[in-house]
Structure formats: C-alpha cells, structure tokens
Amino acid sequence: xxxxxPRGFCAGVVRAIEIVERAIERYGAPVYVRHEIVHNKHVVxxxxxxxxxxxxxxxxxxxxxxxxxxxxxxxxxxxxEAAARGLPVLDATCPLVxxxxxxxxxxxxxxxxxVLIGHEGHAEVxxxxxxxxxxxxxxxxxxxxxxxxxxxDGEIAYITQTTLSVDDTRSIIAALKARFRNLIxxxxxxxxxxxxxxxxxxxxxCRVADLLLVVGAANSSNSSRLRDLGVDxxxxxxxxxxxxxxxxxxxxxxxxxxxxxxxxxxDALVDDVIxxxxxxxxxEVSQLDGIEETLEFALPRELRGPITAAPRxxxx
Numbered sequence: 001x002x003x004x005x006p007r008g009f010c011a012g013v014v015r016a017i018e019i020v021e022r023a024i025e026r027y028g029a030p031v032y033v034r035h036e037i038v039h040n041k042h043v044v045x046x047x048x049x050x051x052x053x054x055x056x057x058x059x060x061x062x063x064x065x066x067x068x069x070x071x072x073x074x075x076x077x078x079x080x081e082a083a084a085r086g087l088p089v090l091d092a093t094c095p096l097v098x099x100x101x102x103x104x105x106x107x108x109x110x111x112x113x114x115v116l117i118g119h120e121g122h123a124e125v126x127x128x129x130x131x132x133x134x135x136x137x138x139x140x141x142x143x144x145x146x147x148x149x150x151x152x153d154g155e156i157a158y159i160t161q162t163t164l165s166v167d168d169t170r171s172i173i174a175a176l177k178a179r180f181r182n183l184i185x186x187x188x189x190x191x192x193x194x195x196x197x198x199x200x201x202x203x204x205x206c207r208v209a210d211l212l213l214v215v216g217a218a219n220s221s222n223s224s225r226l227r228d229l230g231v232d233x234x235x236x237x238x239x240x241x242x243x244x245x246x247x248x249x250x251x252x253x254x255x256x257x258x259x260x261x262x263x264x265x266x267d268a269l270v271d272d273v274i275x276x277x278x279x280x281x282x283x284e285v286s287q288l289d290g291i292e293e294t295l296e297f298a299l300p301r302e303l304r305g306p307i308t309a310a311p312r313x314x315x316x
Contacts, residue, residue, distance in 0.1 A: 001283050004201040004260035005290030010194030012094030013038050013264050015297040016071035019092040022303040024051045032061040035070040038264035039220040072123035073097045075130020095297050096192050100159050101131040107157035108134035117172050118161030142175040158185035162192035163222035194263050197291050202226050206233035209258030214239045215269045216262030223262025242269050243276030
C-alpha cells in the first residue's frame with residue numbers, strides 16, 4: 001500500500017473542528033452547529049458526543065444558544081436571521097471560501113454578470129450564492145456554458161467552488177473564455193490549495209498503483225473528485241467511508257493499492273482502512289514524497305487564549 005502525500009485534513013477543516021471543540025470547552029454544551037461542520041460522519045458523530053448539536057435551520061436553535069456556522073459558509077440571510085434573534089455566533093467558514101465571497105461581491109458591485117462554477121445544492125454553493133446581492137448564474141460543466149442566458153459581448157465575471165477538480169474547472173473556464181469576450185475571473189491556480197495538492201498527489205499515486213482507495217464521505221465534494229481522478233487515470237477507484245466499506249473482491253490480482261483521504265477525513269479513518277486490508281492479507285505500507293502543508297488559519301478572537309470563564313453547564 002502506498003499513501004498519498006498530502007492527504008486528509010486541510011487547514012480550513014482543522015480550524016472548523018477546533019472552533020466547535022473550543023466553543024464547547026469555553027461555553028459548555030450544547031453548542032449548536034448549522035449544517036455538518038465538515039462533510040464527514042465520523043467527525044460529526046465525534047463532535048456530537050462532545051456536546052455539539054447539528055441543525056439545518058436556525059429555527060432549531062434555542063434562544064441565546066451558542067451557534068457555529070459550518071466551514072462551507074452561509075448566505076447573508078442566515079447571518080441576518082442570527083443577528084435578528086440575538087444568537088451568539090462563531091463563524092467557522094473556511095477563509096478560502098470567504099475569499100470567494102469577497103471576489104463575487106466585488107465583481108457584482110462592478111456591474112458584471114456573475115457566473116459561479118460549482119455543483120448545484122452543495123452547501124458551499126448555496127452559501128456563496130447567498131452572499132452576493134445580484135443574480136448568480138451557476139454552471140457545472142463546459143457544455144452548460146452554451147446555455148447561460150447572458151450576452152456574448154456582456155461584462156462577465158466568474159468565481160469557483162473551492163473543492164472542484166482543477167481539470168474540470170480549467171475546461172469550464174476555457175469554455176467561458178471562448179464564448180465571452182469581456183470575461184474576468186481568478187486563475188485556476190486560485191482554487192483551494194488543499195484541493196490542488198490532494199489532486200496532484202492522487203495523480204502521482206495513480207502512476208504507481210493498481211487500484212485507488214479514497215477515504216471520505218459520499219457527500220464530500222473534494223473526496224468525490226479524488227475518486228473521479230483515479231477513474232480518469234484508468235484505475236479501479238473506490239470512495240470508502242471507513243474500513244467496513246472494503247470489499248475483498250476488489251483486490252483480486254491487485255499488487256499495489258494507492259490510498260488517500262479527502263480534506264475532511266481524519267487519519268483515524270485511514271488507519272481503519274489499512275487495518276481492514278490487513279485482515280485480508282499482509283500489507284506493506286509506504287508513502288509518496290509530496291508537498292508539506294504548513295498553512296494555519298487563526299481562530300475567531302473569542303476563542304483565542306486560555307479559558308477563564310466557567311462553562312455554562314458548570315455555571316448553571
């Protein structure tokens with residue numbers, strides 16, 4: 001077995017999880033989290049056991065309860081609803097997602113029609129659309145560019161969901177440039193650094209592996225894209241939540257297994273998959289060389305420093 005490098009948690013996910021954990025320590029349980037903090041059931045269940053309560057609507061949050069917005073970001077209407085109710089809020093939106101929000105608002109304020117490259121219904125896309133006070137035209141494939149109800153000579157700008165395949169995004173940008181003469185937007189290199197690094201690592205892995213395993217949740221966009229890359233490279237490729245999803249039949253005639261994990265999958269799940277394979281037969285594990293990620297994102301000001309106040313549960 002060869003492990004991709006880098007794999008697993010990115011800085012935005014680490015920050016989001018730490019926000020929930022510190023909020024529970026500082027303010028006491030329960031802490032309410034709107035939407036899954038990240039798209040991974042193992043992470044969500046672990047935080048739930050510590051005292052997090054996950055809800056889809058703010059109406060499910062009791063008055064005055066500490067509230068966390070997930071790493072995917074939220075629409076302005078959600079922010080306004082929380083403010084109107086006087087809910088104390090900690091925003092765990094990934095700073096790179098916030099950057100996309102800022103870009104979109106800037107383009108809209110400049111009078112440009114805005115195109116968002118992304119997948120309809122994804123939490124990040126819903127939040128980004130809701131952060132822009134102007135119509136947002138969603139496009140998820142190069143072929144769909146022709147169907148955009150926009151003038152070919154109009155002033156157009158585009159932004160992108162952070163967890164997409166770099167190759168797919170590049171092809172959509174190329175289609176936009178071919179149709180619209182007055183088009184601006186970020187370079188494909190501005191897609192989330194963690195997304196790019198993990199996709200590069202998978203391509204390297206596919207050169208030396210006979211089969212690819214990606215540890216991640218089915219609703220995790222970045223994990224699904226890693227599996228898609230393996231398919232594109234011609235390898236049998238499987239997205240697995242943990243070791244229990246492993247099918248021994250996959251490995252008939254397979255000598256070298258490549259293993260990676262999406263940006264929201266913890267190391268414990270990678271270890272669980274390795275343990276599952278060792279129950280099938282002997283496994284020798286090595287790791288590819290890769291990019292060392294050292295980026296860290298600061299926590300909200302309210303959570304920095306030592307805990308000095310008694311948590312709510314203790315105070316009560």
